[in-house]
Amino acid sequence: MYALVDMDAFYVSVELQRRPELRGRPVVVAGSGPRAVVTTASYEARRFGVFSATPAERARRLCPDAVFIPPDFDHYRARSREVMAVLRAHVDRVEVVGLDEAYLDLSGLERHRAAARRVKAAVREATGLTCSVGVGPSKLVAKVASDLEKPDGFTELTAGEARRRFAGSSPAVVPGIGPKTVARLEDLGVATLGALAAVSDTRLCEWFGPRLGPYLGRLARFEDTRGFETARVAKSESRETTFDHDLHGLPQLEAALRRLVGELCTTLGRQERRGRTIGIKVRFSDFATVTRARTLDEAVNDIGTVSAVALDLLRRLGPRRPVRLLGVRVAGLAEGRRAAPAARDDQLSLSV
DNA sequence: TCTGGGGTCCTAGGACCC
């Protein structure tokens, strides 16, 4: 039995603790530049149609009275650690999914439902923050259950209940079925999860291939055999920026790339992490995105090497159009570290 | 409505080796 703990409007809730006078008002955490997007919106702001990833400019138009707060990720990370510490104090096995989300493995516990309730109360007690909790026989069911009664919700579902409950819903309610897949399904005449669950594997294979097809069918039936991973080792780390105004020409781009490399290597150096693959990412004004990468014989993290490779990749790419985003990435980080071959937990595959 | 930043995994094709 598993639970998913999802903090309610996490960044906004954390900000409201620092500025309680804003409670009850529409509050939006968003950057300030012309291309910023909303990171989190309070439930009051959501009523105006402002959600995560809404362009900040548009959010201002939709909700002129909203209070806009610039994100403070260092603070959110610190508060997140508090939350996760509470979870770990109650449950042995915790899988952290993001700053505001974690799965709990309730297997060892008798009366798992009561246990999950206690954890929810403890989070509020210790941090003053509310969360929504879903409980179910798999991570997938726990996750969709947690979405059912936000905010401050608590929902337990069996797989069968989930199937009946969501049979008429868009396949998009299932994490793993994104906008592209939803659109393809619609074109194929499959508009609901119930309909998807009823499509034969043969047909799904024809439509989506031998792996993705059956996988979608399993998702629609809420069959999920994913394992549980309590410790993750990052495999790559990157820095990227979208410019307030598009950049033109190599000199400008090189300067920006050097800055990004500097930031990235500083972080990697501090943590003594190295990677063999160095990559860049370039997004043009029309949003077309290209990546280039090169793998070296040895893992590196020094500014000299990483800049040399990144700049060479950039020059060879020789972007001739206006560039809106530039990024740099070091991958293959986990390799040298003998990260215990953690119970390999096949994402898409699983247990056939 | 012109679309952030930081990640993960999958796929397809080519190189290379046995």
Place this chain on the structure above:
DNA sequence: TCTGGGGTCCTAGGACCC
């Protein structure tokens, strides 16, 4: 002279998640 199959590593792009 041509044919071959399997395995691994790498690159690039795409879909998705928080």
